[in-house]
Amino acid sequence: MIKTMKLIPVTMDSYPFQTAAKKCNFDQIGYIEDEYFMSGTADIYSETDADHKVEAVYKNAPYTTRLLVRRPRNVIKFSGNVVIEILNASAMMDIDRMWVNSWKYFTRNGDIYIGITSKGHVVDALKRFDEKRYAAINWDNPMPERKIPEESSPFGFLEQYESGLYWDMQTDLAKLLRSISELNPIRHYGKCYLYLTGWSQSGSYMSRTIHSFSYRQENMVDGPLFDGYLEAGAASALAPTNAYEMTQEGFFGNGTIPKGGVIMSREPYICINTESENRGANWIGDSDLPDYKFRTYQIAGTSHDSYYNIVEYYEGHLFEDAKKASCELKFGGCDGEPLNTPYEFVFNAAFRNLYSWVRDGVPAPHAPKIDVVPAKPQDFDALTVMLSSGKMKYENHKDAFGNTTGGIRMAALDYPVGVYKSYSVRENNSYDAMFGTLYPFSLDKLKGLYGTLSHYKDLVNQSAEETIALGFLLKEDKEEYVDRTVRLAEKLGLND
Known part of the structure; x- marks a missing residue:
């Protein structure tokens, strides 16, 4: 139950962690950013059967989390779409990756964006950033007497915090946003469509939402909990229901192909994957069945992180803010160029496709999967260094240039300027499987x-038109998309 929604003022000396107002020029584009502390009580759940049903094992634990609300200043310009991002906690701090990728589309379209802190693991980082501002944030473990698990999830165990508080936070927030309650921070904007989104670890939260919470009877009284879902950088793994349980099957690893990934969503559900995740996610495929509305969008020539969304976006005070929270955002590779295939434009198109599917009943376009083949024993796979070993290894099929075939084809892959690897090599000869490298052609x-x-620009223009026709690039993004692709070729020395 949500009890209070407190607006936290912004001053010269105190502002939200990961604020977007300055970086994204909110004053110029007519947007407002507010930070709220949402306080209430939440039950802690545990799984009860193989169908992932849950029941409460502790009731009414107190919490305070935070919301980042970004909205059009003029109510009339509201699109009717509310995007709720499960802020990613993998780096032990809040990361609003879906916003970073698609903020230009959201603000151009008039969408409301809400980011919700989703895990106690980030509390310490928030307080390192601004101890006074975030003193009230509370994810305290209400059941510390439980036995500490011998194994924890891939993202670590912190006994002082209870990640299982999140589920009621999310459910209650979704219901609140559809109401006229004075606690609803966007009540003046009227009727809305709710879309849940998340990146990487947050994708497992979305899987858990579908399997354990969306279709509980009490969450479907006045319609669906969420109208649509857009997951990215993840697989079909289910996040643990509480801090003492393990991540459920479906977590990708080591280039192996687990049993086919499925998320049985009655509402439209799109999942975007880069080359860092496509093999492990191993989605069975698209579906338009009433209880299984799903699309898999796999983008060749990309990696989990890119130069834009882990370095360029954070240049300036956001980099310093992250550093203050003990996270330094940088490319750790020691050779080649940081991979920067502009896949955020595909994200924009995916959101457009999701909106059309939900609001107009127009199914999202289908995309081919990335081609995979059995790996040869001598083939190198950077994922082997990071993740657990499996029996059968697969790799993405390569063309004559050494680039991946299949999937959504961006101009950078249709007309490559180098070899696009989904990993990077650090100075100590270790590997980063999440941030890729471009090895330029001579x-x-x-x-x-x-x-x-x-001539190269002409070819990129032609490729862009084809991608627009297929539904994976927006017309209004074409100019910037072409410019970014061509500028890289120019940087590498190609001229007239």
Whole structure:
């Protein structure tokens, strides 16, 4: 139960962690950012059967979490879409990755964005950033007498916090946002469609939501809990219901192919994967069945993190803020160029496709999967370094250039300027399987392939038009998409 929704003022000396107002020029584009502390009580749940049903094992634990609310200043410009992002906690701090990828589309479209702190693991980082501002944040473990698990989830165990508080926070927030309650921070905007979104670990929260919470009878009284879902950078794994349970099957690892991933959603559900995750996610495929509305969008030539969304976006005070919270955002590779295939434009199109599917009943376009083949014993796979070993290894199929085939084809892969790897090599010879590397072609090879920069731009334009026709690039994004792709070729020396 949500008891209070407190607006936290912004001053010269105190502002929200991961604030977007300055970075995204809210004053110029007509947007407002508010931070609220949402306080109430939540039950702690545990799984009861193989169908992932849950029951409460502790009732009415107190909590205080935070919401980042980004909205059009003018109510008339509201699109009717509310995107709720489960803020990612994998780096032990809040990361609003879906916002970072698609904020230009959200604000251009008039969407409301709400980011919710989703795990106690980030509490310490918030307080390192601004101890006074975040003193009230509370994810305290109400059952510390439980036996500490011998094994924990891949993201660690902190006995002082209870991640299981999240489920009632999310459910109660969704219901509140559809109400006219004075606690609803967007009540003046009227009727809305709710879309749940999340990146990486947060994707497992979405799987858990579908399997254990969305279709509980009390959560379907006045319609669905959420109208649509857009997951990215994740698989079909279910987040633990509480801090003392393990992540459920479906977590990808080591280039193996687990049994096919399925998320049985009655509402439209789109999942985007990069080359860092496509093999492990291993989605069975698309569906338009009434109880299984699903699309898999797999983007070749990409990695979990990119230069844009882990370095460029944070340049300036956001980098310093993250550093203050003890997280330094940088490319750790020691050779090649940080991978920066502009996949955020596909994210924009995916949100558009989801909105159309939900609001207009127009099913989202289908996309081919990335091609995978059995790996040869001598083939290198950076994931092997990071994740647990499996019996049968697979790899993404490569073309004559060494780039991946299949999937959603961006201009960078149709007309490559190098070899696109989904991992990077650090100076200590370890591997980062989440941040990829571009190994550029020589200038002679670029000239042999494309001749001049003008010709290269013509080819990229043609590729962009084809991607628009397929539904994976928005017309209004074409100019920036083409410019970013061509600028990389120019940076590598291609000219007229």
